Amino acid sequence: xxxxxxxxxxxxxxxxxxxxxxxPEIKSLLSLFGGRFSSHQEIHGNSPFWILxxxxxxxxxNLMKRTVCAKSIFELWGHGxxxxxxxxxxxxxxxxxxxxxxxxxxxxxxxxxxxxxTLTQEEKVKRIDALEFLPFEGKVNLKDxxxxxxxxxxYGLDPNHIPEKPLNIYFGRWIADGQRELIESYSVxxxxxxxxxxMDAGLSFIMANHGKVKENDIVFDPFVGxxxxxxxxxxxxxYVCGTDIDYNTIHGLGKASRKxxxxxxxxxxxxxxxxxxxxxxxxxDVLIADASKPSWxxxxxxxxxxxxxSHIPVSFNYHLSDMFIDLLNFAAETLVLGGRLVYxxxxxxxxxxxxxxxxxxxxxxISNCEQRLSSHTARRLITMEKVxxxxxxxxxxxxxxxxxxxxxxxxxxxxxxxxxxxxxIAKEEKSSQE
Amino acid sequence: MRAQAGMKLLTHxxxxxxxxxxxxxxxxxxxxxxxxxVSPVDFNPDFVTRMxxxxxxxxxxxxxxxxxxxxxxxxxxxxxxxxxxDFLRKVHHVLLEVExxxxxxxxxxxxxxxPISRGIPNMLLSDDEAxx
Numbered sequence: 001x002x003x004x005x006x007x008x009x010x011x012x013x014x015x016x017x018x019x020x021x022x023x024p025e026i027k028s029l030l031s032l033f034g035g036r037f038s039s040h041q042e043i044h045g046n047s048p049f050w051i052l053x054x055x056x057x058x059x060x061x062n063l064m065k066r067t068v069c070a071k072s073i074f075e076l077w078g079h080g081x082x083x084x085x086x087x088x089x090x091x092x093x094x095x096x097x098x099x100x101x102x103x104x105x106x107x108x109x110x111x112x113x114x115x116x117x118t119l120t121q122e123e124k125v126k127r128i129d130a131l132e133f134l135p136f137e138g139k140v141n142l143k144d145x146x147x148x149x150x151x152x153x154x155y156g157l158d159p160n161h162i163p164e165k166p167l168n169i170y171f172g173r174w175i176a177d178g179q180r181e182l183i184e185s186y187s188v189x190x191x192x193x194x195x196x197x198x199m200d201a202g203l204s205f206i207m208a209n210h211g212k213v214k215e216n217d218i219v220f221d222p223f224v225g226x227x228x229x230x231x232x233x234x235x236x237x238x239y240v241c242g243t244d245i246d247y248n249t250i251h252g253l254g255k256a257s258r259k260x261x262x263x264x265x266x267x268x269x270x271x272x273x274x275x276x277x278x279x280x281x282x283x284x285d286v287l288i289a290d291a292s293k294p295s296w297x298x299x300x301x302x303x304x305x306x307x308x309x310s311h312i313p314v315s316f317n318y319h320l321s322d323m324f325i326d327l328l329n330f331a332a333e334t335l336v337l338g339g340r341l342v343y344x345x346x347x348x349x350x351x352x353x354x355x356x357x358x359x360x361x362x363x364x365x366i367s368n369c370e371q372r373l374s375s376h377t378a379r380r381l382i383t384m385e386k387v388x389x390x391x392x393x394x395x396x397x398x399x400x401x402x403x404x405x406x407x408x409x410x411x412x413x414x415x416x417x418x419x420x421x422x423x424x425i426a427k428e429e430k431s432s433q434e
Numbered sequence: 435m436r437a438q439a440g441m442k443l444l445t446h447x448x449x450x451x452x453x454x455x456x457x458x459x460x461x462x463x464x465x466x467x468x469x470x471x472v473s474p475v476d477f478n479p480d481f482v483t484r485m486x487x488x489x490x491x492x493x494x495x496x497x498x499x500x501x502x503x504x505x506x507x508x509x510x511x512x513x514x515x516x517x518x519x520d521f522l523r524k525v526h527h528v529l530l531e532v533e534x535x536x537x538x539x540x541x542x543x544x545x546x547x548x549p550i551s552r553g554i555p556n557m558l559l560s561d562d563e564a565x566x
Contacts, residue, residue, distance in 0.1 A: 215480075243557075250554055271439050283439075284445055285445040285554075288554060288556040289557040290557075290558055294452070296448050297449065297450035299448070300488075301448055301488060
């Protein structure tokens with residue numbers, strides 16, 4: 001399969017968590033930086049190794065400044081299913097691409113990583129020495145080299161079945177690491193203001209990436225709670241705002257969610273959370289408002305709407321499926337063209353099917369990623385993109401019989417499905433707390 | 435203890451009353467402020483330039499004026515404002531640095547008051563009042 005000659009190949013090394021969320025994150029980020037995700041990409045399901053064709057090193061670096069799913073990226077110089085295949089592959093890598101990093105004025109070091117196997121120091125040195133045929137002219141510097149090269153050996157995914165020989169071996173020039181350290185620095189454990197449903201930091205950053213948030217955007221959360229989802233967007237340079245129907249949460253009042261703490265202190269509110277990370281300047285406002293009865297004037301204000309409404313209690317009169325219809329209509333009305341909606345959908349696994357996902361004529365479904373909560377329940381992170389301007393009649397599209405017949409049957413199915421889901425999830429939460 | 439933050443005029447410029455029947459006449463909300471705060475925010479010309487086209491300019495000027503912080507904003511936008519740093523700084527100040535900590539927002543059509551308490555506007559309507 002011939003690759004376009006203008007594209008360079010890179011090896012992306014991914015972390016083995018949130019597996020379903022990785023591809024949409026990388027795709028969204030590549031499109032944010034002008035790359036395109038082509039079908040030439042060699043992605044293998046759950047593997048931590050992906051080979052991507054990216055037009056430039058700049059785009060690769062920009063990708064790594066945002067991703068929390070990927071650990072590192074390497075300019076791929078060679079790969080194979082055996083050492084011989086790897087060496088042949090390296091010998092056919094164009095000399096003019098290698099030369100700038102090998103010449104006598106440079107310093108370098110070669111590292112080796114193995115996945116799902118441990119090698120002795122002796123074995124590692126042997127493998128590095130085997131690359132002596134490469135025309136390195138620079139000096140080895142183990143402490144602070146200009147260029148770092150890596151051999152990566154893939155021994156599969158099954159810790160109970162470790163093969164004698166690697167399944168794949170890669171060699172590349174290290175370009176950059178991803179942002180996984182943000183997961184630790186923004187950990188909920190250290191945050192001043194949390195609620196009962198504050199989300200894991202990694203997932204909240206993934207959401208901002210699925211939302212293609214960029215500098216100077218306005219990002220809105222209609223179910224803002226303690227503001228956890230605003231933080232990653234602010235970290236990426238967007239200005240953030242939110243609404244919530246709960247007065248006490250917004251004002252930082254009432255019982256604290258942290259163990260051993262009785263009442264929330266005056267420094268506990270959303271702005272204080274942003275201040276904790278030096279992101280205060282990105283805080284616009286939060287309001288007390290009902291997301292189903294929005295108080296915005298007509299206009300396209302938001303570049304992204306990123307929310308988690310799964311903690312909202314659903315009242316008798318306001319069905320869960322109505323909440324999603326309202327949310328999608330709201331997104332269609334207030335997002336800029338190309339803007340994204342990112343939200344969670346509760347799922348009862350035995351009855352789930354893709355048709356359950358709410359649709360809207362102005363919004364295109366981009367991705368749908370499952371996070372399992374229990375053996376029968378999960379939630380799915382839905383990402384949609386506004387592709388068409390909103391005209392009033394779209395609001396009633398789900399009611400029109402002949403034009404949208406497929407939706408009619410689905411809506412009653414959704415109704416039944418979501419009311420069942422909420423009951424089940426509530427039941428499971430209750431029993432897990434007992 | 436840190437001073438309380440307040441509602442910014444950028445946000446006010448996007449808000450409308452949704453009392454049943456008022457429609458577009460619910461904008462702009464009249465501000466009655468009992469406590470205002472001016473708080474410095476890092477100047478970001480790119481953000482300000484992006485926001486200006488989204489603003490209802492007349493409403494912004496009126497709101498700033500009603501708070502006594504007109505800050506020499508012109509009543510009409512001039513061509514080429516993107517390159518006028520002086521002008522952008524004034525807009526930045528009005529959009530992001532003037533905050534209403536305590537007060538009310540009043541629907542110009544129905545007179546309904548929405549309180550601002552500790553810097554947070556409460557836009558909740560009862561079921562009877564809200565647009566269906």
